[in-house]
Amino acid sequence: MEPSTASTGPAAQGTGRTAAGQGVSAYNSVAQLQTDLWWSIADTARRLATPGLGAAERAEAAAVLDRTLADVEVLAFYFSHPGRQVAETLRGQASESYLELSRTAERIGRGLIGDVPISTAAVTGREDGSADATHPAQDRRPRFDVLVVADLSEAEETRILRELRAVRRREDAFVYDIVAVPSFVDAAVAVLVNPWIQAVVVRPDFRNRSAVDLTLLHRLVPPAGHPDLDYFTAAERARVLARQVREVRPEVDLHLVEQASIEQLAAQVGREFDAVFLQQEDVLDLHLTILRGVGRRYRTPFYSALLDYARKPAGVFHAMPVSRGNSVVRSPWIHDMCDFYGLNIFLAETSATAGGLDSLLEPQGAIREAQDLAARAFGARRTYFVTNGTSTANKIVTQALVAPGDVVLVDRNCHKSHHYAQVMAGSNVAYLDSYSIDAYSMYGAIPLADIKRTLLTYRREGRLDRVALISLTNCTFDGVVYDVERVMIECLAIKPDLVFLWDEAWFAFARFHPVYRRRTAMAAAARLTERFGTAEYRREYERHRERIRGMTDDELMRERLLPDPDEVRIRAYATQSTHKTLTSLRQGSMIHVHDDDFARRSEEAFHEAYMTHTSTSPNYQVLASLDVGRRQVELEGFELVLRQVELAMSLRDRIAEHPLLAKYFRVLSSSDLIPDEYRPWGTECPVRAGPVAMDEAWGVDEFVLDPCRVTIEISATGIDGDTFKRVQLMDRWGIQVNKTTRNTVLAMTNIGTTRTAVAHLLRALIGIAEELESATGRMTPEQKRAFDLRADELAHDHPPLPDFSRFHAAFRADPTGAAADGDMRRAYYMAYREELCEFVSADEARRRVNAGLPVVSAIFVTPYPPGFPILVPGQEFSKDILDFMDALDTKEIHGYDPVRGYRVFVPSALAGGTGGTSRQPDGNGRPATGRT
Template identity: 35%
Template sequence: MKYKILLLDPDVKKNEIESRELSSRGISVVVARNVADACRLLREDGLIHVILTEWDIPADEGSSQSIKGAELFEAFKTLRFEVTVFLYTDQADLPYCKTGGSLSGYFYKGEHDYDDIVRKIRAEVINSKSRAPFFEKLLEYSRKAKDSWHTPGHASGYSVKNSIWVRDFYEFFGANLFRSDISVSVPMLDSLLHPTGVIKEAQELAARAFSARHTFFSTNGTSTANKILLQTLLAPGDAILLDRNCHKSVHYGTILAGAEPLYLTPSINNRYGIFGPVPKHRIITAMDHALAAGKKLKVLILTNCTYDGLIYDIADIVKEAHKRKIKVIVDEAWYGYARFHPFFYPCAMQAGADYATQSTHKTMSAFSQASMIHVNDPDFESFEDRFMEIFNMHTSTSPQYTMIASLDVARKQMMMEGYGLLSRCIELSETLKKSINSLSKFRVLELEDLISDEVKHDGIKLDPTKLTIDVSKTGFSSREVEHLLLEKHNIQIEKTTFNTVTVLITIGATHSKLNRLFLALENIEQMSGNRSPSKSSGIDDSFLKLSPIKFVPRFAFYSEGEIIPLREATDRVSVHMVTPYPPGIPLLVPGQIISKEMIEALNHYRDFQVEIHGLTEGKLKVLTAADEARLEADGYRILDVIED
């Protein structure tokens, strides 16, 4: 049974008859007599995809109050936006019917035409909602077994399957991967760079699912999605307000656009080495100060949720930005699923943000690098041509079709079972938290542990699908815990800070995995014996104080510079970005002063064997004295303080 319908009528007898008729036609039916019951079923049963409801339904068992028409249909849509609602009524005419636009159709009970109802429901659920037009076309093409006289060179796998040297490559990935790895020379599969067919259709379905006006597929991750948007929205000389703590792609996008970055300092949790959201008052003040200073402030970009699962009260911030005519981009690399469960509402699109970028691959079923750009900006059509030009600038002319298929399928999955899967994630998270907290040396951090005082009153929430565990009582460093989990227990976690490890509970989590993680932690706790607990962060927390930025990054970036050892770089200015990965948040951006603390921090990351982009064999590129003098003379020094 793939889906169910919910039949809603206060009349028990009628419910019984209708239910029997529909069930005998192969449809699975659940019944409710009042709105409270219906809402409970909708909350608990992710398989419900269709509601057949009377027009006027009692609010609760025995209640004299009823909920009608538009208000009734909206109540269901608020809980489960993806559920299709049909009016199924004794009323033959509809003159009174204010539906609020949430109804998908109407059936008159007096006709007793159950075959017609079932046909329409199947058409809605099977033919419309659960389609994956691109993937279906790709399957169709692969099955046609055409001879390939075009790129890619492996020609549907023939070059490898007959090879005595690399046949193992073919065998490992399987025939279907090679058959479906095709090129833009296959017109029936449309073109990502100029979509008019099945890719266009798949993107439109994604837009509907993710509550956007338009959606575009990005096959080079959210890294590229961010750069595309920033180059579209910003011209040289424009200003952008960005969280200093945002992903490196945002900094790169700013450099590419030639815009002036106005950095917002995030809240910092020194105890656990975690960068948090930017305080709301700081964002608002910064917007006002920048505008008062005559900056051409066009864009605010924020990361929501953060890598550690901290969720902004985003709707309020969007409102404040829009009051000031500033466009809002929300980097939802880690939050793409939010649209599919009210627990996470509002997602950026629901909150009225103009753009959202999402790594569909990070938290849903898409292949790595498959991301989406969602657009809500009412002005978008006036510069869509520019957007497409920049989209083309950044997108390969040979995009991976398997990746596009995975985006199509990931959307379909979220639409059809996202609610149920996310409900399960929330439950699993609660179970895992309880079991970990039953150990004496591990503790799952709560919202209060994770946020600093600065953002206490900002309405921040915690995403339960990201669990951060304090490991300091074991006496092992988080890196040691990570190593033990991997080498001894075959468990790969998402990331560490100096005294925490973070695990993601994605839609791929299972009870077995959960219990294996618990057993592994229990084992590590035993192994830790009498070790004394490690210090709160294991290092001097002052490293989290980011040093100031002296020159506009684009111009520092294009300077000649010189390469010197990190140990000699105190008070010099960085030319490149220096980024520990994960999490991909730069400690140094072009133009930033390399303070003693930043050097210490980078050394600590090196001690922990974290990969550091921009640091090669302990050396990095800095501005020469002549570069600095030229940048000063050209007026590229950052003087303004925009925050309070």
């Protein structure tokens, strides 16, 4: 953040340190810092109010209090609650009554923790007609801040605030108050630190620089910069600020106010602003527009239609006895189900699409509108609701874009739904291997160099036209996130119409955080669409084309490639499990589409695939929850995700700082899960580096680590991951976690995580560590050696994770080529014929492999962990695969019979194979092309 050299304004002498002497680097968010400041004021003022405090101690405490109040003044500059009037009142209390100051600060701190900030009027005693004159407990209307950006005199600011307050009405659906700032930098800071801002009103006379000393925030807020706007026109200045706000908070409404020539200004600012007003005459219109903008995001078309339906009396003469609760409420045997769920869930059950409820398969009303609103919220061109999970969403997209015989590049350790989707589509699968993390039995992500190498191989062999789609997982279960924009740019440079399916099942929340957003599929697709259409990019590409002319494939591998703007097509799809990371009932998912060729090439096939996999009786409660979940993240997603990250960082810090916890547990960092070669930024990030460092790394590194995935290494406990999860966390402490490996457990924060939950997990870990400390202290030397040996085995004795071997020649489209894709569908259905299969033991499989004989799996073999297929139909066994399977101590292996062994093809089934392609020639004798 740009520190101002000005000597005026709030906290001009700010220290950049908390009242307790902690550097700002000790904090992971502004909210965390703000809460600590208020508690520090309360505690320090209480000490100063204590009789008998020594002179030296009193002087030191007074100095701490003065610094802390200065820091509070910096934050109060950007908030309405507690705002500048509160900061001024506290300064007065500091000179009058330390005890009263302590009580006030404590009340404010408690209000912030409970998300019900104490009203300004309650602190200052000024009944000025502001929105907070009524205590929040007495007014349940949603409340928000409006940011006014203008270089106002004190008199002008007072007048504008008075005029806006004067037009408010009790019947308004929402309550807001004003935060006024004078400069570009202040506006950029405000939208980052104040999540309550829902609208920004701009007058183009704002200044460039801030008069506030922003040292306090330099580790917590990424730098906004301050472009030289002095020579810009009013429209240019407004557009620059609008782009800055949109980059950080695309969901907020932007309104422009000017004193004259607003007709010309409206034409010049284009779509950057939602509305333009004449300052002297449009105060009421501005007020109503602010409310209407928030109301637009607040609307939930389908949820509201479902509420209306549930409230109407109805005679049920269709197929659902449970509708209106008729088969439940009057039953003496199952009425407890109504007691448990409540009557509303049954009142909202119906198989009819009348009454505004709409049809999911052919939406024309409320569902269509709800999906359009979701597309806006997630930055997509189109969005489709899915009521039976992202597994189905992946199958829909794959079936819509892939025809039998098309080549699909697939992340080998992706979710099983992708593997089965390829079987159903009849594609030729080319598996891509992620880098392995053997020490923790995990896979990371697929290096871009390997993806480029595969595409260049297909181009060299004359089969690039057959490559239809690439499917990648962003982010992985363990939190490894791709540089989506770079992957798309360089792949499109090799194949300009390549379609991308980004599985973002665990990443739906990322849209609502400015650092995360840049690595989402929809945000990257939108940026590339804008960039490729500029004259500047065209000139950049022309220079690039000349530079790479004549380069070999090996040289292109090391080059940052750029696509031809005349040929490139942006075709990106993202599947998201809304229910995993945002508010939705189980199986609520979305498909987001940004496809330049959707209407021309894919829409009809997409609708057919959607029909194929979507129930004609979708769960309306799931649909309603998707609608409400979208409303929530548009209005408070920024705040909720900030808190989610803050809690994750806090959990990481507490484990690292606590001596006993650090002895038995270690939270894995980016250097543990991402090799150095993929982290050019180099610094440990995001652990203990702060939000600014996180922002820098996420702009540079090929792979980054989502800090909300807290992977705890537990080798020192001597307990394996599965046992630790079941026996220690779940059975003893009632704590649920998502995933384990042999020596790790994965704890995730989400938008519903509370501080109490984090404290409970920490208390559980401390309890486990204390018991281990006590138990090891009582061990005999022999027992201690056995314990240490077990811990050492968990830490170091790991079976290496195997790469994908290859498809057998009988299932490869080109058995002699380097591009070794295989027809997994053919192998999958061959396994239906019992005479073509047999069972072999692990020893027999190893004997055959050592003898050079092919052993080919007939089915999927999936151990948990790691939770993805080690073997797929048509894949050859290798020594590495057998070594890995023999070393596993996991109890759950799908596709392996511990009595009979592996199900494989008999040798005669593989003899005379002609390759895996199942494509039929078209009328011209050419292989049929896919839908893409």
